[in-house]
Amino acid sequence: MGYHISLVSNVTNKDDQFEYSDIKQKIEKSSRFKIFEDDGKSFTIIEKKGKGEFGAFYNAGYIWISTSQDEEIDTFIKLAEFLECRARGDEGETYKTVNNVYYHPGDLERIENNLSPEMKKNAVSVKKYNIVIRAIQIVGTIIFLSVMFLIVLKKLKG
Structure with a gap:
């Protein structure tokens, strides 16, 4: 069973949805990532030179992965850095690295409410x-x- 991690804005209290065209344009400029299986509403983001193991999904404004593999989480963190956002897990933790997480001040109210x-x-x-x-x-x-x-x-x- 995989662990769900999403990309979220670095800006406190900003909506975490990403515009399809904005994300697509940024990924197309990347030297590391590319778009795969684009149907006009959703797509998969993969590594250009990867082994085919990494796949992040863009759907309905959200970018996420479901994995338990450290290598995939690390690649997702790199994607977050490239997109100038951050990777947040199900329990509200933000990943600096696979083994280094913290609770972002913008998430504390959300965490307490849940x-x-x-x-x-x-x-x-x-x-x-x-x-x-x-x-x-x-x-x-x-x-x-x-x-x-x-x-x-x-x-x-x-």
């Missing part, structure tokens, strides 16, 4: 936990600095 009630509850618990930990760190720092101040004061009087 969380199940249980996941939202856990996310709130994690936020509260992080606040408590930070508060403990601050109090600990204040106590440490106070003790150090008293030691220095005692030595100066001493």
Whole structure:
């Protein structure tokens, strides 16, 4: 079973649909990619010199792949770079490389809206936990600095 990855805009809150003619023109100028099986509404993007394993699909304004192969994901990331956009997985993660992902600020609201009630509850618990930990760190720092101040004061009087 493949993992679904889509190309999305780098611009926050921009519609993630791509215009057929814009994408087609950009791909036709590429030295690495080419259009394959174009029916006038959708097409497949393949590598010009590839082994025939990579195929990204353009359909109804969206560009996507479904794969579990690292090599194909890496090629899709290169396609995203060429098209000046980014590759986003099903769980909202954006790929810098196959092994390096992050959550783009423009996707955080979308990710939060798609969380199940249980996941939202856990996310709130994690936020509260992080606040408590930070508060403990601050109090600990204040106590440490106070003790150090008293030691220095005692030595100066001493």
